[in-house]
Amino acid sequence: MLEKGIFTISIDTELAWGTFDHGGHIKYREAYEKYRFIIARLLELFKGYEISATWAIVGHLFLDSCHKENGRLHPDIVRPKHNWFPGDWFSCDPGTNLSKDKFWYGSDIVNMIKDAIPQQEIASHSFCHPVFSDKGCSKETAESDIAKCVSLAKEKGIELNSFTFPRNSPGHLDILSKYGFKIFRGKGDVYESNLGPEIIKKTLRLLNDMAASRPPVVMPNIILDKGLIEIPSSMLFRFAYGASKLIPHGFRFKRAKKGIDAAIKQKKIFHLWFHPTSFAWDSENIFREFERILNYASEHQGKKELNIFTLREIRRLCQSNVIRDSFNPVSISMHDDRANIFAKEYSEDLRDYYKSAFQFGRKKIEDALLGFLSNLDKGRVILDVGCGAGYYTNLIKKQGFRCMGVDRSENMIRKLKSSYPDVPVKMADAMNLPFSDSSFDAVISIETLRYFKNRELLLKEIFRVIKPGGYVFITAAPLFSLNLYGIYNTLCRLFKLRSIVSCYQSFETVASFKKILEKSGFSNISIRAHFWGPYFVLDKINPHLSSKLIKRFEKFDDKLSEIKLLGNLSNHLIAVMKRPVKL
Ligand SMILES: [Zn+2]
Structure with missing residues (x-):
């Protein structure tokens, strides 16, 4: 109304x-x-x-x-x-x-x-x-x-x-x-x-x-x-x-x-x-x-x-x-409410990557992102969809690229502006990006897709604004991850137990993730899984032990990444793909 x-x-x-x-x-x-x-x-x-x-x-x-x-x-x-x-x-x-x-x-x-x-x-x-x-x-x-x-x-x-x-x-x-x-x-x-x-x-x-x-x-x-x-x-x-x-x-x-x-x-x-x-x-x-x-x-x-x-x-x-995805209204207000917490988790001076499962997950994403960026020519223009408090947008900038962030949460944008006043940002709906076609050399979207019910519309919008031949780096939340959050959140959604989760989210299997990326028009899709184990639960029970184990098993954890079959049990799926050049 x-x-x-x-x-x-x-x-x-x-x-x-x-x-x-x-x-x-x-x-x-x-x-x-x-x-x-x-x-x-x-x-x-x-x-x-x-x-x-x-x-x-x-x-x-x-x-x-x-x-x-x-x-x-x-x-x-x-x-x-x-x-x-x-x-x-x-x-x-x-x-x-x-x-x-x-x-x-x-x-x-x-x-x-x-x-x-x-x-x-x-x-x-x-x-x-x-x-x-x-x-x-x-x-x-x-x-x-x-x-x-x-x-x-x-x-x-x-x-x-x-x-x-x-x-x-x-x-x-x-x-x-x-x-x-x-x-x-x-x-x-x-x-x-x-x-x-x-x-x-x-x-x-x-x-x-x-x-x-x-x-x-x-x-x-x-x-x-x-x-x-x-x-x-x-x-x-x-x-x-x-x-x-x-x-x-x-x-x-x-x-x-x-x-x-x-x-x-x-x-x-x-x-x-x-x-x-x-x-x-x-x-x-x-x-x-x-x-x-x-x-x-x-x-x-x-x-x-x-x-x-x-x-x-x-x-x-x-x-x-008008917010056009049924998952969005709650997740946006959740991000508005927790903008301070998120911004603090990402703030650089306090950062200990082994402190919690959340932090370690971010380390894995950041390592993969730096790898992704190292393959791009400096000076390229990169869009960060769902930039939140701007940590990754700023990281892109620090790596010598031109960047632009978009987010739908006003408080997140406020945080970004105060932490990184030089990082350009727009408040916009990711399904209706305020850019013309083929505007960016690359797009990244980190921990954003999960907040959309209709993921394909988001992906198609990303496809629209990226130049043909441009690359995308995007993360998804695995449904069967050993931290059990995917199953927990999905069951809450199916049984309409809205009050016990912060917001409903979308989860992927490796196959469903690949399928939706293909359907949105992307090619050269490579999906890698990162971080195994129920650490999000252990964090709550014994954070000290959790942190110790995370650090102790990092190398082993990285090895698991090589084993394709285990992808569905991981805590993070990261895809890199390309908008094909039309011949
Ligand atoms: Zn005439």
């Missing part, structure tokens, strides 16, 4: 691009003539109420001109082939410039929105308005279209995070995610579903508007494997054109008010969307109704019952609040 209700507005800004495939650039001329005035007036309203909206702008409108190259407009775009528009998708594009054809170019509009106060979010509504869910929009079309949007926005210094789909019909989510989008508007109620013929849905939707029924309020839908968040739409703010003229003006506010009330009460999102053309007919009345909505929402924002957010702001909220 959200802390409080959210009202969000997304505006599909497309001019002729939104309708040309159905002849709309001619049919709606009257509306497009008023387009810029409408946008200016909306921005004035937003200024008055201090509201930021999400403007999803068609990429072609970022241009102030375009022309043919070798007889073709936009040769870099793989043409959509929708069966309702058999010709070349760009056959209506005039190939001229803004002063000649202002329905097709809109760099002035982009600038107007970009310079608005308060700051508005600029999002994407595709480059040339293909219908992503239709089979006529191939993967290649989607990719060339989205890539173009991203590069045009970049030229204007705009980073695109949010997307609304043409005809509000999502498709090719993997491409969206590949190009750095984080959040998109999804389909709302059944009237926007793929069910049934268009005419029936339209009629139902109209009846819905006519009845001023309460629109749905929605929750973010987190699409884990794509790293995307979907915010379904709640209500389309309708124009007064065609059959929609039948809707009494006031019903627009009436419905929206019900939506806002529900968002406040249920702590959910009311997502209103429209096109600027909604205001083109019967303008005064429609603007008045819209202003009533803004006024109502802003009143409730003033009473601290409601947040008015852009899509990007909702995404930020999700990122900081």
